Structure formats: structure tokens, C-alpha cells
Amino acid sequence: MTGIIAVLITFTLYVLTHWTVCRYGNWRPHVSAINLLWLCFLPVYGFIFYLLSAHCAILRVESTSLGGIFNILNGLLLNILLLIGYTYFFFLIERGLSLRVMIEMRRSPCGKLTIPEIQQVYTYDYILDKRLGQMFKMGYATQDGPHIRNTDKGRKLAAANRLVRKILRLEQMMP
């Protein structure tokens, strides 16, 4: 239970810190901010775990015992799963195409949009700039004149996704 409470406190602090960074800072790319900040909060997890196990009678646990080690590892596993879930949620808000389309519908004066109107306020060039810019920045793709190609990292990303799609029998959706 100590690990669970420690991770809940740590992850809450982590999310609040990340939101503060997003609101008042300009740390880009977002994925680096999310991951590096999470790594910085790992010692905080250890420290809170130690504080709870040493100073809270109900949560007292011997860190070197089998139970204590399982407690710490269980907390870490929760922490990793929460990070992956949070990352997905964050990028759903930041980059979600459907969300952006719905926000544009809400913003429009009459509350409705046709497809050509959506294309006007949310252009394909903007979408391409954002996705390709991110791919260049993260080292997945490179541009040679007008031609864009995968780097080694991009080829690995493509191969891994093709394998997953084959195993899970996912068809190429219109994104």
C-alpha cells in the first residue's frame, strides 16, 4: 500500500509540475518535457516511499524485505503505466485531429461547419507542417529538397508498426 500511495502523490506532483511548465514555459518538444520531468520525479517517488514507510505507522514497511521490494516495484509499475497513459492523453489533447475539428465547430458563429469550411480553418498544410516538423525534430525523417524519407529510426518505427499490425491484423486505416 505504501508504494501505491507514494506513486499517487508523486504522479500528482508530476502532472501539476508538467501543467505549470506547459502554461508558463516553452519546453519543446513536448515528449522530451514529459519524459525528462518524469525521470526527475523518480527520486521523489523513492523519497516519499521512504518518508511514508519510516514515519507513518500504518504504512510502515521494511524496504529490504520481500514484501517491501514488491511494494516498491509495484509502485514503479503503476508509475510507468500512468506515464504512458498520461502521454497518450496529453497528445490526444495537443494533436488530436478529431478534437481540433470539434473545437472549430464550437467556435464557428453558427455552431456548424461543412467539410470545405473545416478545410479552410484547419488546413492540410498546417497538419503536414506539424507532423513532418515533429518527425524531422525527433529524427524519424529527413528532407532532401522536396523529397522526404525515413531515417534509420523512422525505418525502425515503420517496421515495428508493420509487425504489430500483422500480428493484430490491423488494416491501414485512413488516419
Place this chain on the structure above:
Amino acid sequence: MMPGLLAVAISFFSFFVVQVVLFNLFTIKRRFQALVGMWFCLSVLYGFLFAIFQHRLPVNWLASTRIETIVSFLNGATLYLLLFLVYCCFYFTDHSLTVAFAIEFDARGSMTRDDLKQRFPYDAMLEQRLADLIANQYVRRDGGAYQLAPKGRCFVAVLGTLKNFLKLEPGG
């Protein structure tokens, strides 16, 4: 913790195997609903396995009080839920434009922006998304235009406010 951790490991592995087998055997249209259904059915297996491990594991691996047993069960259930959510994040990368671009670059060697626009026409992309949003009752069609349904308005109110607060606009 141990009964919950062991039960969740076996339950989630079973979910994965059942899902891969079923999705390879049958063509499933409503994939998310199918995934949720399978996950929900196998949550019964989690409860069953937890009960078995609670009686079979050595005493020093088990929780010593009733409250600890309940916490162990809930911890496993939370892990089972989080594993499912994380699995969905990976599963639905078929909607990701970045991944689709990387796969296309790999297949064709290189592409220009115009090639990308031809391969993934914006009209078709928007139609697909809007059809998904209509099917999930976020958006409704009004003649040739699209407008938010009540569910979509709530969704946009919450996530749009958060997006604005985090200074992520315009985004998308």
C-alpha cells in the same frame, strides 16, 4: 500484493492471446467495443485467479489483514485497467498520421508533400473522422454541415478548456 500481481499477469496475457486469436479468425467491425467486451469478460478470470492464489500461495506472500487483502485486490484491478488502457494506446496507432507517413516513406523510399496529399486525401480523411464521430454520437449531421451533439459539447468543453489552460492551442 502477490495474488493480485500474479492474477493480473495471467488475466492480461489471456486477454492478449484471446484478442489476437479472435481478431485473426473473425473480421470485427466495432473493434473498441469488442476489446472492451473481452477485457470485461476476462476481468472475471482475474477475480477467480485472485481467489485461488489467495488460498494456494505461501502465507508469507499473502496480505496479513483484511484491509491489505482488499488493497491487493484493488491494486491488481487497477493494474488490469491501466494495462488495458496502455494496450489501447498502442492498438489504435492505426489512426496516427505520423505512423502512417513513416510506413509510406518506408514502402516508397521517399515522398514529396504532394505525394502525401494524394495518398492521404484530406477530404477522405475528414469524412472518415466525421463518420467515426457521428457513429460515437459526438457530432451530428445537419444537411451538408456538421455540428456538435450534446456528448461532443461536453467533451469539447472539458478537453478544450484543458487545452486552452495548457496553452496548447490551436494544436491538432
